[in-house]
Amino acid sequence: MSATTSIPHAALRVSPGEVKPPRAVRRPGARRAARREGMFGYAMIALSMLFVTVFTFIPILASLGLSFFHWDVISPPTWAGLENYQRFFTDGPVLQSFGVTTVMAIAIVALQLSLGLFLAVLVNQRTSTFGRTFFRTAFYLPLLASTAAVAIFMGYLFDAKFGAINYYLGLLGMSDVPWLTSPFGAQVTIVLIVVWQQVGFTFVLFVSALMAVPTDVLEASSIDGAGPLRTLFRIKIPLISPTILFAAVIAFINAMQLFDQPFIMTKGGPGTATTTATISMYQTGFQNLQFGYSSAIAIILLLVILAITGIQFLASRKLVFYQ
Amino acid sequence: MSTTSLIVTGRRTRSRSGGPGSRSWGVGKIAGLVALIVAAVFALGPLLWTLTTSLRSPSQAFNNPPQWIPFNADFSNYAAVFDQIPIGQFFLNSTIVTLLIVVGQTITCTLSGYAFAMISFPGKNLIFGAFLATMMVPLQTIIIPVFLIVKSLGLQDGLGSLIVPALGSAFGTFLMRQYFMQMPRELGEAARIDGATQFGVFFHVYARMAAPAISTLAILNFSGFWAEFYRPLIFLQDQSTFTLPLGLVGLQGNLGTGSISVVLAGVVLSMIPSVLLFIVAQRYFIAGVTAGSSR
Numbered sequence: 258m259s260a261t262t263s264i265p266h267a268a269l270r271v272s273p274g275e276v277k278p279p280r281a282v283r284r285p286g287a288r289r290a291a292r293r294e295g296m297f298g299y300a301m302i303a304l305s306m307l308f309v310t311v312f313t314f315i316p317i318l319a320s321l322g323l324s325f326f327h328w329d330v331i332s333p334p335t336w337a338g339l340e341n342y343q344r345f346f347t348d349g350p351v352l353q354s355f356g357v358t359t360v361m362a363i364a365i366v367a368l369q370l371s372l373g374l375f376l377a378v379l380v381n382q383r384t385s386t387f388g389r390t391f392f393r394t395a396f397y398l399p400l401l402a403s404t405a406a407v408a409i410f411m412g413y414l415f416d417a418k419f420g421a422i423n424y425y426l427g428l429l430g431m432s433d434v435p436w437l438t439s440p441f442g443a444q445v446t447i448v449l450i451v452v453w454q455q456v457g458f459t460f461v462l463f464v465s466a467l468m469a470v471p472t473d474v475l476e477a478s479s480i481d482g483a484g485p486l487r488t489l490f491r492i493k494i495p496l497i498s499p500t501i502l503f504a505a506v507i508a509f510i511n512a513m514q515l516f517d518q519p520f521i522m523t524k525g526g527p528g529t530a531t532t533t534a535t536i537s538m539y540q541t542g543f544q545n546l547q548f549g550y551s552s553a554i555a556i557i558l559l560l561v562i563l564a565i566t567g568i569q570f571l572a573s574r575k576l577v578f579y580q
Numbered sequence: 581m582s583t584t585s586l587i588v589t590g591r592r593t594r595s596r597s598g599g600p601g602s603r604s605w606g607v608g609k610i611a612g613l614v615a616l617i618v619a620a621v622f623a624l625g626p627l628l629w630t631l632t633t634s635l636r637s638p639s640q641a642f643n644n645p646p647q648w649i650p651f652n653a654d655f656s657n658y659a660a661v662f663d664q665i666p667i668g669q670f671f672l673n674s675t676i677v678t679l680l681i682v683v684g685q686t687i688t689c690t691l692s693g694y695a696f697a698m699i700s701f702p703g704k705n706l707i708f709g710a711f712l713a714t715m716m717v718p719l720q721t722i723i724i725p726v727f728l729i730v731k732s733l734g735l736q737d738g739l740g741s742l743i744v745p746a747l748g749s750a751f752g753t754f755l756m757r758q759y760f761m762q763m764p765r766e767l768g769e770a771a772r773i774d775g776a777t778q779f780g781v782f783f784h785v786y787a788r789m790a791a792p793a794i795s796t797l798a799i800l801n802f803s804g805f806w807a808e809f810y811r812p813l814i815f816l817q818d819q820s821t822f823t824l825p826l827g828l829v830g831l832q833g834n835l836g837t838g839s840i841s842v843v844l845a846g847v848v849l850s851m852i853p854s855v856l857l858f859i860v861a862q863r864y865f866i867a868g869v870t871a872g873s874s875r
Contacts, residue, residue: 291700297778298701305692306707308748313714316725323724376619379612395620397865398627401854403807405825406847409832410630413642413840421629424644453623461869485608514718517809521829535720543814548724555721563716 324553329546341553350529351554354537355561357530361448362512368452369508370501373459378489380460381467393464396457404454408521411450412437440530443523447531450518455511459504466500467493498577505573506566513562534558634658634848638839657845664834667846669820670827674850677742677823678805682798684747689797690790693756694782698768708757711750719810727814741815742823746805752797755871759793760786792864796871799857799864806854824850 324341328334345351380392399407414420415436423433436446470493478488494501516535519525525532525540532540538558542551628648633641635653638660661667695701696708726745727736735741768781776784812826822830828850832843858865 294699294778295701298695298699298704301695301699301782302692302707304688305711305748305753308688308745309711309714309750309753311729312726312745312748313717313722313750314710316722316729317714317717319725319728320722372619376616379616382609382612383616392616392620393866394862395623397858398855399623400803401858402627402847402851403809403825405807405809405829406850409828409843409847410626412832413633413844414626414629416642419642419644421644421646424646453626457623458869461866465866465870510716510718514720516720520813521809535718538720539814542724552724555724559717559721562718566716 320552320555323549324556326549328548330548331546334549337549341550342557344550345553345557350532351534351537351541353529354532355534355558357444357532358513358515358534359561361444361515361533362509364448365451365455365512365515366505366508368448369455369459370505372452373456373504374463374494374501376456376460377463377467378493380464382485389464393461396460398457399454400457402454404517405521407450407454408518411446411453411518412522415446415450437523438527440527443519443527443531447515447518447522450522451512451515455508459508462500462504463497466497470496495578498573499579502569502573502577506569509565509569510562513558513565534561630844631848634841634844636841638841641839641841641844654841657839657841658849660839660842661831661846661849664842665827665831665846666820667824667827667831667849670822670824671849673739673821674806674823677739678802680743681746681805682801684743685749685752685801686794686798688748689752689756690787690794691782692753693758694760694786694790696753696757697760697763698765698782698786699778711753714750715754723811723814730815736815737817738821742805742808742811745811749801752801755797755800756790756793759790763789792867795861795864796867799861800868800871802857803854803865803868 323334325337325339326334327337327340376392376396380389383389383392414422417423417433417435417438420436422436423431426434435442437443474492474496475488478492483491514535515533516539519531519533520536520539523531525536534554535558538551538554541547541554629646632648632650633646634657635650635655636643636647637654638657640647696704696711730736730741730745733744735744763786767785771781771785772778807825808823809825809829812823816822816826819827819830828843828846831846
């Protein structure tokens with residue numbers, strides 16, 4: 258997230274409020290005024306501070322704490338040390354759910370970014386505002402449906418026997434594809450559905466980034482004889498690479514938390530084919546009432562997300578071009 | 581003479597380049613347009629199918645080929661949804677939850693975003709850094725403690741369990757702060773000299789200027805919480821408290837594949853507020869997408 262990359266800048270920047278205006282000859286009341294401003298600041302953040310502390314700060318620490326205990330909610334928690342973490346690394350089904358999630362997330366991010374970029378470049382080349390507005394609306398509309406609604410109607414469309422998709426594939430001479438009834442088919446279907454809904458997000462991001470590419474740079478490159486493809490790969494894509502990195506990080510963080518679609522469409526099946534990391538957490542926590550173990554899985558998921566985000570930033574240090 | 585030839589060559593370079601402003605219709609452009617139209621068909625197809633199938637009679641709904649144009653539209657499914665599930669109640673629940681969170685976060689995030697941008701107080705950077713750090717933490721990571729806190733506050737199995745924990749937001753605070761940071765400080769200083777109070781400066785000068793950012797935050801929250809499935813699934817047990825996504829999934833489970841057109845009618849109804857809002861406030865949806873990426 259570029260949000261976090263901006264921390265150092267934000268932290269280093271001396272807020273102009275702290276710089277005393279030059280006319281301020283130290284009056285005796287100056288200290289009191291500063292204190293009053295401080296009190297005002299605390300009052301302004303009090304509400305946010307209250308809610309974020311109770312429902313975010315404390316829960317983060319509590320999750321971490323809980324992960325070192327065994328707790329079934331009914332009897333009092335008992336100290337577990339690192340047992341929950343040890344158990345994770347020997348728990349085949351849970352490890353598998355992390356593997357499945359990672360593979361599906363990589364597929365989702367790759368498809369979502371390449372398709373979003375492809376469509377954004379095509380729209381960006383079009384000059385009519387009607388065309389732009391039409392395609393932007395068309396690609397954004399899926400985002401207006403809730404993930405639950407998408408899971409419901411896509412479940413009908415991908416139905417192996419009655420679904421419209423197999424009907425049209427049948428017209429092309431294909432036999433019924435077991436979209437949701439075979440392990441690999443279910444994984445593919447869920448990846449496709451997520452990409453279908455999310456591609457509009459990356460598309461909109463890339464279109465606005467491409468619009469911000471200065472026209473004089475493009476004109477200079479075309480005067481130097483660069484063709485459209487060369488301009489795209491040598492000028493446009495390098496210039497919007499920070500946006501591509503941002504989109505990749507956001508899409509990946511979201512995909513690693515994939516829950517709604519597999520939970521609603523396949524309940525994590527067939528077998529455990531689409532049991533994602535968050536479905537594992539849900540099952541151990543809210544179905545098997547192993548709150549300690551579920552918390553350990555949650556902390557590990559957080560660490561995985563942080564690690565992969567970090568790797569993305571490091572790997573793209575050479576590829577991303579900041580102006 | 582020399583000037584005219586310059587202009588001519590300049591123009592020629594432009595049209596050959598295919599760069600901005602070029603109006604030539606090469607093979608590439610037509611192929612691009614075809615690709616865009618195919619993509620648009622795939623993007624809109626499932627939505628159109630949902631709409632038209634919700635207008636077919638339940639016995640025909642799963643018959644192929646799909647009826648893309650509803651010649652004899654059957655609106656009985658829309659009445660049936662209200663008979664089969666308390667969808668009116670779900671609508672009301674979703675509206676209450678979404679509206680209160682939108683209003684609540686507008687207040688809390690505008691206040692704290694302003695403070696982090698404009699006011700100096702001890703520990704400011706530390707607290708703001710802590711806010712930022714939580715933005716990477718997935719909701720699923722903290723759901724068990726949040727669930728326990730909600731329970732200990734006596735909010736479980738009520739709409740309060742969804743509303744109260746969402747009244748503050750680190751992301752919303754960040755978004756508002758970024759917007760306030762761009763505003764000129766001179767306005768506030770001038771107002772102070774004219775005798776305005778600190779809160780008056782915030783309320784009468786800066787908060788008004790922040791309307792676009794407030795709209796963006798409100799739209800983001802509306803889309804997010806109207807569609808929310810995960811927290812309702814965990815916090816709500818009693819059907820009378822269900823929000824729309826949870827209620828629709830329940831309806832689908834109850835009916836099986838017997839009458840999918842009734843379920844799809846419910847899906848269409850649940851999307852109407854989002855679509856209406858998108859029509860009137862499209863630019864804030866678009867701003868919401870890019871909001872996080874701005875520095």
